[in-house]
Amino acid sequence: MDKMIRKAGVFEIFNHWVLAISCFILALTGYAFLFHLEQMTGIFGSFAQMKVIHNYAGIVFTGSLVISIFFYLPESLHMTGDDLKWLSMLGGYLSKHPHVPPMGKLNTGQKLAYLGLVVSGIAIAVSGFVIWLMPGVKKYILLSHLAHNIAFDYIVFAVAAHIYLATLANPGTLRIMLSGTVPLEWARKKSPKWVKEMGY
Amino acid sequence: MARKALLISPELCIGCRGCQTACKGWNQLPAEKTKNTGSFENPADLTPIVFNKIRYVEVPSEKDPVRWLFVSQRCMHCDDAGCMKICPAPGALYKTKEGAVAFNKEKCIGCKLCVAGCPFNVPRYDAKDKISKCNLCEDRIAAGLEPACSKTCPTGAIKYGERDSLIGGSKKAGFAKVYGDTDLGGLGSIYAFKDSPKLYGMEENPQIPESIVFWHKVLKPLAYWGVGGAVAASLLHYVVIGPHKDDEEVKKDG
Numbered sequence: 127m128d129k130m131i132r133k134a135g136v137f138e139i140f141n142h143w144v145l146a147i148s149c150f151i152l153a154l155t156g157y158a159f160l161f162h163l164e165q166m167t168g169i170f171g172s173f174a175q176m177k178v179i180h181n182y183a184g185i186v187f188t189g190s191l192v193i194s195i196f197f198y199l200p201e202s203l204h205m206t207g208d209d210l211k212w213l214s215m216l217g218g219y220l221s222k223h224p225h226v227p228p229m230g231k232l233n234t235g236q237k238l239a240y241l242g243l244v245v246s247g248i249a250i251a252v253s254g255f256v257i258w259l260m261p262g263v264k265k266y267i268l269l270s271h272l273a274h275n276i277a278f279d280y281i282v283f284a285v286a287a288h289i290y291l292a293t294l295a296n297p298g299t300l301r302i303m304l305s306g307t308v309p310l311e312w313a314r315k316k317s318p319k320w321v322k323e324m325g326y
Numbered sequence: 327m328a329r330k331a332l333l334i335s336p337e338l339c340i341g342c343r344g345c346q347t348a349c350k351g352w353n354q355l356p357a358e359k360t361k362n363t364g365s366f367e368n369p370a371d372l373t374p375i376v377f378n379k380i381r382y383v384e385v386p387s388e389k390d391p392v393r394w395l396f397v398s399q400r401c402m403h404c405d406d407a408g409c410m411k412i413c414p415a416p417g418a419l420y421k422t423k424e425g426a427v428a429f430n431k432e433k434c435i436g437c438k439l440c441v442a443g444c445p446f447n448v449p450r451y452d453a454k455d456k457i458s459k460c461n462l463c464e465d466r467i468a469a470g471l472e473p474a475c476s477k478t479c480p481t482g483a484i485k486y487g488e489r490d491s492l493i494g495g496s497k498k499a500g501f502a503k504v505y506g507d508t509d510l511g512g513l514g515s516i517y518a519f520k521d522s523p524k525l526y527g528m529e530e531n532p533q534i535p536e537s538i539v540f541w542h543k544v545l546k547p548l549a550y551w552g553v554g555g556a557v558a559a560s561l562l563h564y565v566v567i568g569p570h571k572d573d574e575e576v577k578k579d580g
Contacts, residue, residue: 159414
């Protein structure tokens with residue numbers, strides 16, 4: 127059997143799924159609010175109930191997002207010349223036989239997507255709390271409503287792309303968020319710089 | 327059914343506030359405790375238990391030292407209503423067949439977004455955090471009656487009727503413009519002003535906040551076209567290019 131190498135810890139994996147599930151609940155109820163999806167009451171009860179669920183799932187999402195910062199932000203901010211090269215060829219995703227530069231623990235696309243998530247996540251969380259806790263202050267509500275919806279559009283788009291890239295587009299990636307371990311050889315292909323850093 | 331409206335003529339109003347008490351009587355609203363602010367205007371603003379009120383505007387001038395304008399205020403019953411646009415709870419706000427913006431407290435989720443969506447600062451919230459405002463006496467109209475305020479008005483300063491004929495009538499009476507004729511798709515509370523709307527305490531060109539229009543026209547469609555696009559692009563990518571091959575990466579690094 128292949129030698130396995132640990133890429134994600136148990137708490138990191140747990141936090142990922144807390145973030146994912148809260149995000150999913152928030153998005154579902156969010157879509158219900160946006161498009162008046164009465165069918166959603168079948169899952170969540172009434173719209174009043176949905177508002178409560180949306181608000182409290184927001185607290186979980188915010189907490190989980192803050193925790194995720196410790197796992198991914200330093201690495202995401204660490205950009206090198208290889209990242210520029212990676213970006214200039216769009217990570218090789220438009221080619222059948224890509225020559226992508228060697229990547230570290232996260233590739234450039236993952237770094238950028240995460241930075242986008244942090245920015246939009248903070249925006250959607252702060253604006254959400256303003257709408258929840260400062261109702262009636264028209265100036266703040268209008269600004270928050272706008273920010274909340276721009277961030278929402280980014281997040282639902284990014285999550286759709288994230289799910290594809292982490293499953294079908296890159297077979298073998300999902301297990302990082304399940305068992306946390308990957309075969310050493312696989313990691314060498316995907317994250318050669320990181321594997322070296324780990325001393326293999 | 328033809329759209330109904332209230333035509334308000336401040337110059338006919340004598341400031342008796344019969345409309346305020348009639349509204350309270352019909353809608354069973356208790357009195358609002360207020361303070362004397364040195365004006366006859368009372369209460370000072372709409373509240374969860376004040377659906378309509380008369381604004382007292384004093385416009386003294388050399389020629390006319392005691393010019394007093396009495397402007398009856400309530401929900402404007404916009405055709406294109408900002409409150410309804412932004413409301414996330416289906417059925418909480420709805421249009422009656424006469425074109426009034428009515429509400430269902432049981433469907434209201436208390437988010438107060440309608441407050442931000444309203445160009446006229448009308449929606450208020452009761453102690454249970456439910457919307458509370460004029461509904462053009464929806465229940466009276468359903469019973470073949472007219473709204474309490476217009477019914478009780480002794481001078482014809484508040485007239486209820488078919489919107490088109492009210493507008494036609496006031497144009498015939500010499501009003502070049504009726505306030506609310508075309509604003510926000512046409513208001514359900516329209517005004518025959520003899521002077522500029524500003525003087526009566528009304529905004530010249532009331533509009534739904536731009537950010538809400540942008541949200542409605544761009545951000546909302548993006549919420550499904552964006553995700554749909556991402557899913558479609560993913561499928562297309564999978565079929566045309568396929569999963570990422572990274573054999574080359576190994577060679578390069580090795």
